[in-house]
Amino acid sequence: MTAFVLVAGCFTDARIWHEVAEGLRESGAEVHPVTLTGMGDRREEAGSGVDLETHIEDVLRVLDGVAAPEAVIVGHDYGIHPVLGAADRRPERIRRVVYLDAGMPRDGDTALQSVTDQEIRARVLDPAEGDGPFVAAPASAEEWRRWGSTEGLTDEALARLTRLAAPQPVGTLTRPLRLSGAGAGLPNTGVLCTGSGLNIALIEDMVATGLPQFQVLARPEVTFFELATGHWPMLSCPEELTAVLLAAARDEGHRITATAEVPSYLRPFVLDVPERPRERVGRVDLYLPDRAVADGPRPAVLFVHGGPVPVELRPTPRDWPVFVGYAGHAARLGVVGATVDHRLHGLDDYPLAAEDVAEAVALLRADPRVDAERIAVWYFSGGGLLLADALADPPSWLRCVAASYPVLAPLPAWGAVDRRFRPAEAVAGAGRLPLVLTRAGLENAEIAATVEEFLTAAKECGAEVEVIDVPEGRHAFDTIDDPERVRDAVERAMRSVVARLLG
Template identity: 60%
Template sequence: MTAFILVSGTFTGGCVWEETAARLAAAGAEVYAPDLTGLGERRTVAGPGTDLETHIADVLAVIDGIGADRELVLVGHDYGIHPVLGAADRRAERVKRIVYVDAGMPMDGLPALAAVPDQALREELAKLAEQGGEAVTGLLPAPVDAAEWGRWGSTAGVPERALERLTRLAAPQPLGTLLQPLHLTGAVAAVPTSAVLCSGNGAGIELLQNLVNMGHSALQSLVDPRVSFFELPTGHWPMLSSPGELAEALLAASAGEGHRLTPADDELPSYLRPFPLDVPEVPRERNGHVDLYVPEAGGGEALPAVLFVHGGPVPADARLTPRDWPVFAGYARLAAARGVVGAVLDHRLHAVTDFPLAARDVAAAVELVRADPRVDADRIALWFFSGGSPLSAVWLGAPPAWLRCLAATYPVLAPFPNWGLAEGSFRPVDALPDAGGLPVVLTRVGLEMPEIAATVEQFLTAAEDCGADVEVIDVPNGHHGFETRLPGDEARAAVERAMRSVLARLRA
């Protein structure tokens, strides 16, 4: 018989698992949902020394109390994956599988602090960790309403009554549990794992596969055939929003089922495939982190320019940086073939914490392009792609007079909840009402990842509400990154139409 040990996340106790636990029990499994020290019904027993090791000991006590004839599946939600991994590392021979439920990827030597989604809160906690002493032995107050829970993850799908109960039963989190590093011997690496991704809070399976394909080194271990994935279209608390579906996923994970990721194609990943249009081989001029493609026959007249801003996050050690990718060089050469200066930059969006840094890179690239004597500094277009599109909020919210058009192709137009960005930061959806008459050209793919498509629909709803000038170019059969993934006339026609629309506004 399988025994599930369900370990809850920050501020919460075992009661959050009630409905999921009941479904598992009905399927014939044993279920344990312990309250960790200081949480749930044990909120009064936390002391100054309560830390991650305390919670690891709590999970170990449950493991050691279950008969050796049981196959153990350890499930960790959010912070709960840290004590789960710590305990499994010390009882690896007892554990059949570990399941991550909308949780990060804890590493040896790092505290749970590293997985706190709210970036501002993470910085505050890091300062406490530096102070040490009494600062580390305190308590982090629990959320008092839905807005505060939103700092820890999306509450999408959680019924109002369940959210009220979650708030009522929440307990302050002992700071030591977040600030003490996780120490692993490596034994846990032998235990098969599964992950339940909640696409309403962030990445789904397709987006995760794309990141693997991009070469992110920290994710390469996920292509191990012992690792499987499940996806639920809900927020960060699936045990409250989708308890039945979560139970089904846990049972399937226990049976070794689930989706497997595939290794990146070392020969030719999709983003390195050829641009769909035949474009002239316009010479590239490299200036710092910016490449310029200037039409040969400028005639001495200053020309409009389009700056192409790639998506991300892109690994810092990528073997080819985006300005060398065929898709961006292709767009820039196409612009030059149409008589305007095309420019591509490499910005430093290597992690979701890097948006402020990348924004500064884009601003510097804009100034470099505008300062070039061959460029008409009063006729500039900015063209954003994919995960780089949140950077467009800076320009939508206060468009300068020289910005004649803003384009976005398969864009992410609102940060995912688990990115933890400060309220109002890098949210094109919120900035659009301040865009005035700035024209926007948006290329939308019909086979977009649901979590990204939702942000596009939010943006278009906002555009309708405020009367913004947004032209939508649809690619019905296109996936994210359609230019190198969709052969034939549909991709070529979409790229051509988008370029014509942008240049028409740029020249107006």
């Protein structure tokens, strides 16, 4: 007999699982929906001392009472934190961990890090502005949307969600999750609610990059399912969720194919660029044209990699063939090419990365071999959010900005990103600053939507945007696609940027 332990997210309790629990029991399963301390009919137990550790102990008590030798333990939203804490201490009792529209917290992470709404985060972190030891439960559809997509929920389901909700103890969101690693090898299943902006195709793209932090998703014991709904599938599609949980318990689901031996970011650049010498100054590498000194100061283009990139990853982005290729080709076309290793290691690091980009530009402009009044900045992938700073108030020396397969708004699954980094909002300040945008025709739908949002905003404010399409290009087409299919677009984009610098 299969046993399920069901742990709900913020503000909710065991009652939210009613239809799913009934469906699982009808299949013959042993089912244990959990009401955590301070929630639901345990509301009177709430107190300022209730935190994540309290809830881990709650889950452990339920798990210890399961009759079956092993259980499938399901964590929805915040619920994945106490689930992982319990699984770390009782790995021998866990058959599979199911992440239901939940993040992948690591040792030392807090649940608050995954809250996308900046105002909510600020209220929790500043008791003077917040609700004291508790976060008030949402009281309307609009407030619920700040905590997750309400796609698929009827008015009746939203009213039920509101009626059952209880204030969330602040300590459950702010106490770090501590993991020993004992549960690291357990089988996992991710149930992705597409209304929240994440799907299997995006996961496959993440794994295909070859970045180490995503390779765990390609383990053979990791499976995935999609549900075409929002953040509360136990209310919006309980029958479908029940079927998915039963299938997960049977070790079914979509498996991601492991990446090739050579990660995509280490594959050759699509253009044949002869190797050039470079100068390394702090975080910045400079590629100089052959006659840079003799011809006087030359314009420069700074290439800004995407991310987040793990801090321990080697080689770092400025040594990846793609950025060595872009900067070297810029030098071959007569301008100074430059790359920068910025500190976008996590989604909270955009302000740090922006500082590094600003320092790199300042270093370029201070170099006597660089024309300080003719600078371009070129952004890639997740670095696209950094474009907002350039657009908001472009200085006179910034002659052009460019972006290749950019992410131009935080993806719904990314959690909190500083409000400052919203290119679609910043483009209204761009004036006549030209932008060269190279767009992947086969881009992931979630990323493509951010590009379309940006282009709509740019058109409304009359911004000057040149779009270069790569119809058969995927995200990171300059490393993963057939060079014959994308080479012309990359060359066009390069020559367009250089022409604007030299014109």
